[in-house]
Amino acid sequence: MSTAFKPYEEYKRTEYDWINEVPCHWREVPIRAITEVSSERNGNRNDLELLSVYREYGVIKKASREDNHNVESQDLSNYKFVDKGYLVLNKMKMWQGSLGVSIYRGIVSPAYIVCKLVGDFNYSYIHYLLRSPGFKTIYNRISYGVRVGQWDMRYDDFKNIKLYIPPKEEQDQIVRYLDSSIAKINKFIKTKKKLIEVLKEYKQAVINEAVTRGLDPNVRTKQSGVPWLGNIPEHWNLVRAKNLVRYKHTVVGHKSADYRLLSLTTNGVIFRDLENAKGKFPSDFSTYQEVNPGDIIFCLFDVDETPRTVGLSEIKGMITGAYDVCEHIGVNSDIRYLYYYYLSIDDKKAFKPIYTGLRKVIPKDLFMQLKTPQPPIAEQQVIVRYIEQKTKAIDKVITSTQKELDLISEYRTRLISDVVTGKIDVRGMAVDDFNEELEEIEEMIEDELGGEEGDLDAN
Numbered sequence: 001m002s003t004a005f006k007p008y009e010e011y012k013r014t015e016y017d018w019i020n021e022v023p024c025h026w027r028e029v030p031i032r033a034i035t036e037v038s039s040e041r042n043g044n045r046n047d048l049e050l051l052s053v054y055r056e057y058g059v060i061k062k063a064s065r066e067d068n069h070n071v072e073s074q075d076l077s078n079y080k081f082v083d084k085g086y087l088v089l090n091k092m093k094m095w096q097g098s099l100g101v102s103i104y105r106g107i108v109s110p111a112y113i114v115c116k117l118v119g120d121f122n123y124s125y126i127h128y129l130l131r132s133p134g135f136k137t138i139y140n141r142i143s144y145g146v147r148v149g150q151w152d153m154r155y156d157d158f159k160n161i162k163l164y165i166p167p168k169e170e171q172d173q174i175v176r177y178l179d180s181s182i183a184k185i186n187k188f189i190k191t192k193k194k195l196i197e198v199l200k201e202y203k204q205a206v207i208n209e210a211v212t213r214g215l216d217p218n219v220r221t222k223q224s225g226v227p228w229l230g231n232i233p234e235h236w237n238l239v240r241a242k243n244l245v246r247y248k249h250t251v252v253g254h255k256s257a258d259y260r261l262l263s264l265t266t267n268g269v270i271f272r273d274l275e276n277a278k279g280k281f282p283s284d285f286s287t288y289q290e291v292n293p294g295d296i297i298f299c300l301f302d303v304d305e306t307p308r309t310v311g312l313s314e315i316k317g318m319i320t321g322a323y324d325v326c327e328h329i330g331v332n333s334d335i336r337y338l339y340y341y342y343l344s345i346d347d348k349k350a351f352k353p354i355y356t357g358l359r360k361v362i363p364k365d366l367f368m369q370l371k372t373p374q375p376p377i378a379e380q381q382v383i384v385r386y387i388e389q390k391t392k393a394i395d396k397v398i399t400s401t402q403k404e405l406d407l408i409s410e411y412r413t414r415l416i417s418d419v420v421t422g423k424i425d426v427r428g429m430a431v432d433d434f435n436e437e438l439e440e441i442e443e444m445i446e447d448e449l450g451g452e453e454g455d456l457d458a459n
Contacts, residue, residue, distance in 0.1 A: 022164040032159035035115040058100020079107040089113040101127035122171040208344040228350035242368035244330035256285035259318035312339040337380040
C-alpha cells in the first residue's frame with residue numbers, strides 16, 4: 001500500500017488464521033447476532049423483479065446479465081422475497097464467495113438463503129466485509145459435498161462465524177472512502193477494458209481487410225459472388241476449400257498416453273493442463289485425434305456460441321474427435337493465409353447463413369464446397385508477413401493493457417480487504433485523498449510492466 005496509508009495504533013488477536021489481528025476497539029459479533037433468516041415468499045405478487053447472486057458482484061438484477069442462462073420456474077410464488085438491505089447467500093456457491101447485501105427489492109431462487117440484517121450497522125460495510133477474500137477461506141471450510149462444484153453450506157454453520165466490527169461512525173467513513181476509491185478504480189478499469197475491445201476490433205479489421213482486399217488500396221476489383229466476401233482484387237482466384245485442405249481423422253487409440261491434450265481457444269491451439277484445468281475430461285482418450293504442426297482445426301458446430309471455430313496448430317498433440325482436423329493440400333497456397341482468411345470469417349460470424357439445425361452445424365460437405373479467395377502465392381506471403389507484423393504490435397499493447405487490468409484489479413481486492421479488516425486506518429482520510437493514491441498505483445503499474453509500450457505502427 002501507499003505511504004499515505006497507516007495502520008491503527010493498537011491491535012488484538014483473533015481466533016482466525018486468515019485475520020490474525022484487528023484494531024483493539026473493534027467489537028466481536030457472531031453473524032447470528034446481526035442476521036435473521038427470512039422465509040417470506042413471493043406469493044401471488046407479480047411486481048417484483050427477479051434477482052441473482054454473482055460471486056463477482058453480489059446481488060444483481062438477473063435481467064442485467066446476458067450470460068445468466070439459469071432458467072427460472074414458471075411458477076414464482078415460492079421464490080423468496082428480498083428487500084433492500086437483505087443479505088442473500090447462494091449456499092451452493094458460498095465457497096466461491098457468492099453472497100451480498102442487496103440494494104434491490106425483488107425475489108430470488110428458493111435455493112438461496114435470505115437473511116434480514118438487524119442492528120445499527122452500515123449495510124454496505126457488512127457487504128464489503130463478508131465479500132472480502134479472507135472470508136472465502138472460512139466459507140470453504142464450512143461447505144460440504146462430494147464434488148467441489150456441488151458443495152453446500154448451511155446457515156447453522158454460517159451464523160457462528162465471528163465478525164470484528166468498528167463503531168457505526170467508523171463503518172460509515174470506511175464505506176464513504178471505499179465507495180469513492182472503488183468508483184475511481186472501476187472507471188480506470190472500464191477505460192482499459194474499452195481500449196482492449198477497440199484494439200481487438202482494430203486487429204480484426206486489419207486481418208479482414210488484408211485477406212479479402214489485399215494491401216493495395218488502388219487495386220482493380222471484381223465481384224466475388226460470395227455473400228460474405230463482396231468484391232475482391234481482379235487478379236485473385238476463387239478456389240473451393242476441398243482443393244486447399246482435406247479432412248484427416250487419425251485416432252490416437254491405445255497410444256493416447258504419448259500425446260498431450262490440445263485445446264482450441266481464442267489464443268490459438270494450445271496445450272491443455274490436465275492437472276489444473278477446469279471442466280470435464282473423458283476417462284479414455286482413445287477416440288481423440290492426432291494433430292500435427294501445420295494442421296488446421298475447425299469447430300463446425302455451435303458456431304455462434306463457440307468463442308473460436310478455427311485454429312492453426314504449431315504443436316503436436318491430440319484433440320477431441322468432435323472437431324474437424326484438416327491438412328493442407330493446396331498448390332501455390334500458404335496455409336497461414338488460409339488460416340487468417342477463416343479467422344476473419346469467424347470473427348464476423350459470416351457463415352451464419354449456412355448453419356443448420358439447433359446446434360448450428362455447418363455440414364462438412366458443404367464447407368468443402370465453399371469458395372475461398374486465393375491471391376498469387378507471393379502475394380499471399382506478403383499479406384501474411386504484413387498481418388503478423390501488424391497484429392504482433394497490436395497484441396503487445398493488448399497484453400500490456402491486460403496486465404494493467406490484472407494489477408489494478410488485484411489492488412482493488414486488496415484495498416477492500418485491508419480497509420474492512422482493519423489493516424489500514426482511513427478514519428482521517430478524505431474521500432478525495434485517493435486521487436493521489438491512484439497516481440501512485442499507475443506509477444506502480446508502469447514499474448511492474450517495465451515501461452512496456454506497444455507500437456501500432458510497427459512495420
